[in-house]
Every structure is written in structure tokens, then in C-alpha cells.
Amino acid sequence: MFGVLPFSPDRYNEDALKQLSFLMQQYGAITTKNTLSNGDNPLWRRLFCLRDPSIVDHPRYKQLMESPRHTTGPDPFNRTVVFTSLALLGNILSSKEIGFECCASADGTHGVSLTDYKLIPFGVFFHNSKGNRQFFPIAYAFGEGEREVVILILLLNIKRVARDLFGVSNLQFVGGIVSDHSAAFVNSFKEVFEDTTPLQCYIHIIRKFENPETTRPTNGKYRDHLSTRNANSTRFLYTEALQDVRNLHDCVTFAQFQKYWELTKESWVSKGEAKLAETFEGVYISNPDYNQWYYTSSGIRGCVPDNNPLESHNGATKGTSDVRGLIIINRSMENALQVEFPRMIDTLSREKIIPNTDFHPTLDITLAFSNNNFLKLREEYLADGTTTQYNGGWLVNDTEFLGEPITPQSISCYETSLLGVFHDSYTKRQELVTNTNRYHHVLPATTKNGVPVHVCSCRHYWLHRWCYASWYIQHKDTLKNDSQKIGKKRRAAKKLTESQRVSLAIQQKEQRKKARNSN
Numbered sequence: 001m002f003g004v005l006p007f008s009p010d011r012y013n014e015d016a017l018k019q020l021s022f023l024m025q026q027y028g029a030i031t032t033k034n035t036l037s038n039g040d041n042p043l044w045r046r047l048f049c050l051r052d053p054s055i056v057d058h059p060r061y062k063q064l065m066e067s068p069r070h071t072t073g074p075d076p077f078n079r080t081v082v083f084t085s086l087a088l089l090g091n092i093l094s095s096k097e098i099g100f101e102c103c104a105s106a107d108g109t110h111g112v113s114l115t116d117y118k119l120i121p122f123g124v125f126f127h128n129s130k131g132n133r134q135f136f137p138i139a140y141a142f143g144e145g146e147r148e149v150v151i152l153i154l155l156l157n158i159k160r161v162a163r164d165l166f167g168v169s170n171l172q173f174v175g176g177i178v179s180d181h182s183a184a185f186v187n188s189f190k191e192v193f194e195d196t197t198p199l200q201c202y203i204h205i206i207r208k209f210e211n212p213e214t215t216r217p218t219n220g221k222y223r224d225h226l227s228t229r230n231a232n233s234t235r236f237l238y239t240e241a242l243q244d245v246r247n248l249h250d251c252v253t254f255a256q257f258q259k260y261w262e263l264t265k266e267s268w269v270s271k272g273e274a275k276l277a278e279t280f281e282g283v284y285i286s287n288p289d290y291n292q293w294y295y296t297s298s299g300i301r302g303c304v305p306d307n308n309p310l311e312s313h314n315g316a317t318k319g320t321s322d323v324r325g326l327i328i329i330n331r332s333m334e335n336a337l338q339v340e341f342p343r344m345i346d347t348l349s350r351e352k353i354i355p356n357t358d359f360h361p362t363l364d365i366t367l368a369f370s371n372n373n374f375l376k377l378r379e380e381y382l383a384d385g386t387t388t389q390y391n392g393g394w395l396v397n398d399t400e401f402l403g404e405p406i407t408p409q410s411i412s413c414y415e416t417s418l419l420g421v422f423h424d425s426y427t428k429r430q431e432l433v434t435n436t437n438r439y440h441h442v443l444p445a446t447t448k449n450g451v452p453v454h455v456c457s458c459r460h461y462w463l464h465r466w467c468y469a470s471w472y473i474q475h476k477d478t479l480k481n482d483s484q485k486i487g488k489k490r491r492a493a494k495k496l497t498e499s500q501r502v503s504l505a506i507q508q509k510e511q512r513k514k515a516r517n518s519n
Contacts, residue, residue: 030093030166043086045349047342050082050139050157058156060191064149080143080150082157083341087349091136092162094354095124095173098448102126103175103199103303105135106154106185108146109314111329113336118145119317122154124173125309126354127302131361131464135309136354142341148184155192172196175303176292178310180204186289199305200293202249205284209242237271244268247433250459251294255420256432261285263422263429270426295459302465317344358448361466362455362474387473393443396469398458401438414439440469 055061056077065075095102103125108118123137139158143150162168176197179185186198244264251257261281268277285291292298293305319325326347327340386397388406395406395414416422417435424431441457454474461467 042346045085045087045346047083047085047345050084050161052157052160054160055153055156058152061149061152061156064152076144076147076149077153080141080153081337082139082141082154083345084137084139085345085349087353088137088139088345089161089165091124091138091352091354092158092166092168092171094126094136096166096168098358099174100172101174101300103298103300103305104173104177104193104196105307105310106151106177106179107307107310107314109318111318112142112327112340113333114330115333116145117142117333118150120146120151120154121310121313121317122158123310123313124354125303127359127361127465128355131466133302133309133463134352135313136352137313137348140341142336146182146184148187151184151188152191155188159192170195175298175300176305178305178307180307181283181290190289197292197298198289199297200284200290201305201307202293202295203306203308203311205293206242206245206249209238209245237273241268241273241276244429247430249294250433250437252296252436252457253418253420254294254297256418256436257291257294257420258285259420259422260429260432263426263432266426267429295462296457301455301462304459304462359465360447360451360453361464362453362470363451365471365475365478390441391443393441393454394473396440396442396472398438398440399468406439410435410438440467442470442473 056075061077104123105125106120106122108120110116110118112119120141120143121135121137122139122141123135125133126136128134139154139161141150141154143153159171162171172193172195174196176199177189177193178199178201179189180201181204189196189198244260244267248257248260248264251260265277265281268274283290284293295304297305315325316323317326318329319327326344327336331340386402386404386406387394388411389395390411395411397404397406413435417432422429422432437458439457440461442454443456445453445455447453454470455461456467456470458467458469461470
């Protein structure tokens with residue numbers, strides 16, 4: 001399946017392909033990432049193409065080629081470049097180490113060349129040492145727009161290389177695959193990863209309701225559905241609709257998600273916005289391909305349905321007005337293929353290799369006390385009456401409700417809200433979400449390495465794999481002593497002179513650079 005297109009993006013492709021062939025002959029299916037690593041071998045960072053000729057015989061590919069919009073145009077298989085490196089393919093092995101309990105993502109970005117071609121990365125999300133998600137690419141497609149056939153070529157090539165090189169017979173992602181509301185992506189995901197749930201990017205949805213005059217640029221016109229002829233369609237209704245969409249994302253279960261929408265729809269219709277309710281429901285509520293965007297919809301903590309890590313990655317690739325990107329944009333196609341993409345792949349093969357698939361920031365007590373908010377909340381968390389044992393774990397008050405007693409009645413409201421049961425009118429629908437968001441359900445768990453850890457049900461934990469409540473439960477027995485020790489270290493650090501701080505910063509920078517080069 002590995003080959004070189006007529007317009008070769010890298011004149012050293014043949015060397016990389018020979019090395020790949022050697023690996024396959026020596027090991028068959030590579031099962032550990034150590035087999036794929038070879039120090040600073042440049043072949044591991046060298047761009048090469050994936051080209052599976054059997055794709056043209058795939059049933060979905062044939063169906064797309066027989067559609068009216070494709071019959072008269074050139075064959076996209078010969079006009080699409082799928083490229084990667086051995087190091088980036090190693091990110092598949094990192095995902096395999098945790099049973100693919102991670103979230104994948106794909107989205108296109110334009111302007112990388114003077115043509116109308118788009119660059120479409122596909123990869124997975126993992127967390128760095130601070131608990132922030134990062135996008136780690138596996139492969140790229142460079143083709144004529146965000147068309148389903150281009151995305152299909154990319155995904156089929158990745159699935160084939162996962163099978164032939166890594167022995168993954170049926171590549172799937174337990175945490176789902178995130179994209180914006182695009183049939184081209186969702187149809188391709190369902191075709192190639194049939195057992196993986198398509199997730200919708202919540203950020204793309206909420207931006208459709210934001211005011212472009214006061215916030216970031218919007219990418220849709222749902223806000224325009226608010227009728228200008230409706231006397232009740234005031235700024236208040238716009239704010240209310242925006243908050244309702246946020247609350248839908250904050251739901252914990254699908255039953256709660258559905259119930260909150262019923263109440264929201266009733267409210268919007270009562271205020272004369274039946275068109276808005278009907279349109280939004282048909283796209284993002286009733287359609288099973290596009291209604292998985294509440295924050296726990298992936299079922300995997302750390303996998304929240306939004307494409308922010310990928311958007312940041314695309315921004316770093318192309319650069320901004322202030323920061324130069326990995327490539328120089330708006331160059332000729334020949335320059336992009338021969339110069340920019342090989343250089344980009346070489347850099348990413350050093351810096352975008354998943355370092356640790358079993359990282360839990362909760363285990364590191366020093367991270368808690370480097371956060372000023374936690375220092376302020378520490379004494380309140382240590383106060384009595386803010387936690388209670390519940391279902392094998394603990395219920396912990398959210399920061400807004402610290403000090404309030406946890407009663408059987410409030411626990412009952414918490415449980416019924418999770419089941420989507422709410423008997424009050426739509427005017428009080430906010431309580432349906434507040435009943436669940438006021439508590440952190442912290443549970444004991446173990447890492448893949450067997451280390452005890454605590455996980456939480458809150459949105460912050462699902463985003464960052466840590467929260468104040470899980471930290472508190474994890475370290476509550478030693479919290480006072482640890483805070484005193486760390487406080488002394490922080491005070492000692494402030495005594496450094498200016499020259500010492502500069503010297504320390506230079507050393508840390510050199511260490512990071514050395515770590516990147518060693519990948």
C-alpha cells in the first residue's frame with residue numbers, strides 16, 4: 001500500500017519506504033512503540049505517502065464516483081496526497097496502549113497553498129503535564145476541499161496501515177471522533193469507523209448563537225432565526241437562547257439532555273420562536289448523527305466533544321499575524337509539497353509524539369498548590385459538611401456551594417435530574433442542570449499502571465482530567481502538611497535574584513529543547 005505519487009512531496013521518500021519495508025519484514029506487526037523508536041534516526045521523521053490502490057474498489061468510493069457531481073471530474077484518488085511519518089504513525093501505538101480509550105478528530109484548514117486544496121489532519125487528543133488537551137496528528141490529506149471522497153481516502157489509508165503495520169484488525173476509537181456539522185466528515189467516519197460514535201464540536205454550535213459584534217466571529221446564522229418581527233425577540237431572548245445551548249452541553253446524561261431540550265423548546269415556542277426551535281431540533285437534537293455534544297457523550301473522561309485542540313494545532317501550523325507557523329502559507333502547490341510539508345512533518349515528528357498515555361495530574365500535589373484558586377479554597381474544602389459518601393465514592397460540593405449541607409433531599413434531586421425527571425415548569429429549567437452541577441461525584445479508580453487515583457463527574461475533570469474536588473479527595477489525609485511544605489518552597493523560590501531567575505529560565509528552555517530532539 002505504500003507508494004509515491006507522481007508528484008513526490010519528498011525526494012527521500014524511497015529511503016523511508018525501504019526502512020518501513022524492513023520493519024514489516026523483521027517484526028511483522030509492530031506491537032510496541034519501542035520497536036518503532038530509533039533514537040534520532042531522521043528516517044523516523046521523514047515524510048512519505050500512504051497510497052492504497054484497493055480504495056478505488058471500496059463500495060462507498062464507487063458510489064461517490066457514480067454520483068452526478070463526480071462523473072465529469074477527474075478521479076480524486078490521483079489528486080489527493082495522504083502523507084505522514086513513522087514517528088507520527090507511532091501515535092497509533094500510544095492509543096493502542098490504552099485500548100483506544102481516547103478521542104479522535106479531523107477538520108480541514110484552507111490557505112496552505114495558492115490552490116483551493118485543503119489540508120486535513122487526522123489524529124487523537126491526549127493531555128500534557130498540566131492537564132491540557134493537545135492534538136497529536138497521525139496523518140494528513142491534501143486534497144480538493146473538505147469532500148467526503150477526500151476524507152474517505154485519508155481514513156481508509158490510516159485504517160489499512162494500522163492493520164498491516166500494527167496488527168490492529170479493526171481500528172476504532174472508544175471516545176468517539178469529533179468534527180463540526182459536516183456530512184462529509186460524519187459519513188466518512190461511519191463508513192470507516194463503524195463502531196465509533198460521531199461527536200459534534202460544541203464550540204461550533206455555540207458560536208452560531210454568539211453576537212458577532214461583541215464576541216469572536218461566528219460560523220453560522222442560528223442567531224438570525226430570532227425573528228425581528230417578534231416583539232418578544234429582544235436581547236433578553238437572545239441571551240436566554242445562548243444560555244440554553246450552554247446548559248444542554250452541561251448535561252451529564254442523554255436523558256437529562258433530552259428533558260432539558262423539551263423544556264427549552266417549550267420556552268422558545270411560547271415566546272414566538274417556533275422556527276428557531278424546529279430548525280435547531282432537526283439538526284442537533286433529533287438526528288442521532290449530530291446530537292452527541294453534551295460533555296459526557298464520549299463516555300471517556302478526558303474526551304469532551306470540541307475541536308479546540310485541533311483548531312489550535314491548525315493555527316500553529318499556519319501561524320498568525322504575530323507568530324510564524326510551521327509552514328509558509330499561500331505558496332505554490334509544488335513548494336508546499338516539496339518544501340513546506342516535509343519540514344512540517346519533520347518538526348511534528350519531534351514535538352507531537354504522545355509522551356505518556358497514563359498521566360493523571362491529580363496524582364501531583366504540587367500542581368494543586370501552584371494554582372492560586374486552590375490555595376483560596378483549601379480551608380473551605382477542609383471544612384466539615386461539604387462531602388458525603390455516595391455510591392462507592394463521595395459527593396463533594398462545587399465551589400459555589402461550599403459549606404452547604406448535603407441532604408437526602410438534595411441527593412434525591414441530583415439522582416432524578418440524572419434520569420431526566422423534572423416536574424416543574426419550563427421557567428425553572430435551569431434547576432435541572434444546577435441539581436447535577438452543584439455536586440462532584442468523585443470515585444476511586446486505578447491507572448493503567450495500577451496506581452490509585454480519583455476521578456470526577458464534573459465538566460472540568462472531563463476536560464483536564466483533574467478538578468479541585470478530586471484533588472481534595474486524593475490528598476485530603478496529607479493536605480495540610482503538603483500545603484505547608486509547598487508553601488515554603490514557593491517562598492524560597494521568590495528569593496531568587498533576577499540573574500538567577502534568568503539563568504534558571506535558560507536552563508529550562510535548553511532542557512525542553514533537548515527533550516524534543518530526543519523524541
